Amino acid sequence: MEQHFATLSFTTRGRGLLDITDRVRDCVAASGLCKGLATLFLRHTSASLLIQENADPAVQDDLERFFARLVPDGDPLFRHRAEGPDDMPAHVRTALTAVQLAIPVLDGSLALGTWQGVYLWEHRRQGHRREVVVHVLGER
Incomplete structure (x- = not known):
């Protein structure tokens, strides 16, 4: 077994989904696995x-x-508002989704289905710089 690590940086434009599939595919290809x-x-x-x-x-x-x-x-249920009214809602959205994904690699490519893409989902209203660590474990 061999492994390959990379850290990908993204700048979001604020709340919404950012398609990161191509960058992740490139990372998997660069691994040579x-x-x-x-x-x-x-x-x-x-x-x-x-x-x-x-x-x-x-x-x-x-x-x-x-x-x-x-x-x-801005839901009054939340007390944590250190960075504004979208602060705690963003944390709840993250808790309801995921910060980690595992995707099989077959023939050197992500084994995604025809209509599947990999997305970074920004939950804050303002844009942020985000980092995704990619770890590829496998065989040549």
């Missing part, structure tokens, strides 16, 4: 990672609207 597992870990508590449909942008809009209803900014 043909079969194994790619693990992605987001080093933040107010954003998340997910695999989602990449064909219809309405899916992303619907997800955003659902979470806005589920965890609204």
